[in-house]
Amino acid sequence: MNTPIIILMRPQMGENIGMSARAMYNCGLDKLRIVEPREKWPNQQAIAAAKGAEKVVHNARIFSSLKNAIADCTTIFATSARIREKNIPILSPAQAALEISAKHRNSCNSQKNANCAILFGPENNGLDNDSIVSADRIIHAELNPDCSSLNLAQAVFLLAWEWRKVARSSPQDSQSPQDAQSPQDSQSPQDSQSPLDAAMQTQKTQVENNQAKSNQAKSNQMLATKAETLALLARLECELDTHGFFRSKQQKPEIRRNLHALTMRAQPTKQEIRTLQGIVSVLAKR
Numbered sequence: 001m002n003t004p005i006i007i008l009m010r011p012q013m014g015e016n017i018g019m020s021a022r023a024m025y026n027c028g029l030d031k032l033r034i035v036e037p038r039e040k041w042p043n044q045q046a047i048a049a050a051k052g053a054e055k056v057v058h059n060a061r062i063f064s065s066l067k068n069a070i071a072d073c074t075t076i077f078a079t080s081a082r083i084r085e086k087n088i089p090i091l092s093p094a095q096a097a098l099e100i101s102a103k104h105r106n107s108c109n110s111q112k113n114a115n116c117a118i119l120f121g122p123e124n125n126g127l128d129n130d131s132i133v134s135a136d137r138i139i140h141a142e143l144n145p146d147c148s149s150l151n152l153a154q155a156v157f158l159l160a161w162e163w164r165k166v167a168r169s170s171p172q173d174s175q176s177p178q179d180a181q182s183p184q185d186s187q188s189p190q191d192s193q194s195p196l197d198a199a200m201q202t203q204k205t206q207v208e209n210n211q212a213k214s215n216q217a218k219s220n221q222m223l224a225t226k227a228e229t230l231a232l233l234a235r236l237e238c239e240l241d242t243h244g245f246f247r248s249k250q251q252k253p254e255i256r257r258n259l260h261a262l263t264m265r266a267q268p269t270k271q272e273i274r275t276l277q278g279i280v281s282v283l284a285k286r
Contacts, residue, residue, distance in 0.1 A: 002104040004077075004163060005031040005117035006156060007069055009131055012038045012123050018049025018057060019153035020120075025053035027160035028167070032060040033117070035069045066131055070117060071227035075103060075267065078119045078127055078135035079155055081148050088138050088261055096139045097162035101170060114223070118159050123152050133260035134226070136267055224273040232273050232280070233263060239284050 006024055011017050011034060021032055030053075037043070041062055050057045063069040070076055077096050078088075091099065096118075103114045119135060121127030132138065141158065143150075150158065237256060246252040268276070 002114065003029050003031060003167075004100050004104075005033055005073065005115070006160075007033045007035065007066075007117050007119045008037075008152070009066060009119060009127060010036045010038065010122045011152065014039050014043035014045030015049045016123060016152040017043065017060075018046035018051075018053075020156040021046070021050045021056040021060070022053040023153045023157035024160050025050075025056050026157065027164040029160050029163070030056050030059070032056050033063060033069050034060050035063045035066050037062065066119075066134060067226075067230055070119075070134060071225060071230075073115045073117045073226050074223040075100075075114070075116045075137070076119055076135040076226065076264070077116065077137045077139050078132050079121070079139045079159065080132065081126055081140070081143075081150075083140060088132070088135060088265055090138045090140050093139055093141050093159055093162040096137065096159065097166045099137070100163060101166040105170065115225075120152060120155055129257055133257045134230075134264060136264050222270050224268050224270045228270065228273050229263060229268060232276055233260060235277070236280055239280060242284075 006020070006029060008017060008020060011020075014037075017034065017037065024030065024032065034041070039045070042058075046057050047054055061069075077091070077100070083090065100116045100118075103116055106114070118139070119127065119131065121131065139159065141148075141150075236259070240246060246255065266272075
């Protein structure tokens with residue numbers, strides 16, 4: 001079963017990594033990537049805090065940059081406690097779980113690539129703007145405005161649990177036989193569904209229909225990986241620099257972030273990236 005990758009960006013404490021790993025494994029997730037951990041790795045505090053999920057910590061992949069950590073991913077979901085003005089689609093945790101599940105299921109059905117990752121920021125202040133614009137979607141939970149921050153493991157569990165609920169409701173995504181419904185439970189929707197279940201099913205159907213339309217439009221194409229998209233952006237930025245597009249050093253960081261947000265939001269295919277690379281090549285020769 002294809003499951004989302006969890007990426008921790010610059011986590012500060014080994015204990016938080018371990019508790020996040022435990023939260024992941026509680027919900028059946030085991031793909032952990034860590035970018036620039038503050039404390040030495042391997043970390044005994046992380047292993048001790050994992051409590052039954054030690055293998056998730058032992059198998060965690062360590063990266064020196066976010067660029068390398070997301071290189072083979074096709075869709076990035078960045079978590080944020082506050083709304084960012086980056087024109088990146090904002091989803092609730094439940095909506096994000098539905099979209100991830102739909103992408104993985106459609107990928108399996110069409111034999112196309114889908115490698116989704118959920119990105120979490122440092123414990124002290126979350127993801128910075130440069131990290132946010134690497135994402136295709138932002139996940140924002142509507143919590144108590146007087147106390148809206150979660151600790152790292154809580155945030156990981158919230159997203160992992162939402163994903164598990166969706167996975168358990170889809171037979172092809174079920175992780176184990178005990179997750180599937182027994183014959184006695186297979187009653188008519190009117191008999192077995194609560195109002196909350198019915199509302200979740202309606203939301204799930206809407207997300208899957210939207211995803212199906214998107215997939216149909218790109219049915220003969222594979223999504224570009226983040227490595228391919230970032231390579232295009234790096235080349236474009238270099239050419240813009242060479243031709244004097246950035247008229248001041250103060251403008252450059254914000255324009256760069258806007259270009260990243262624009263391109264990531266579009267979720268280009270491999271063919272679209274090749275086309276854009278060709279356009280840059282032609283313009284660069286003029």
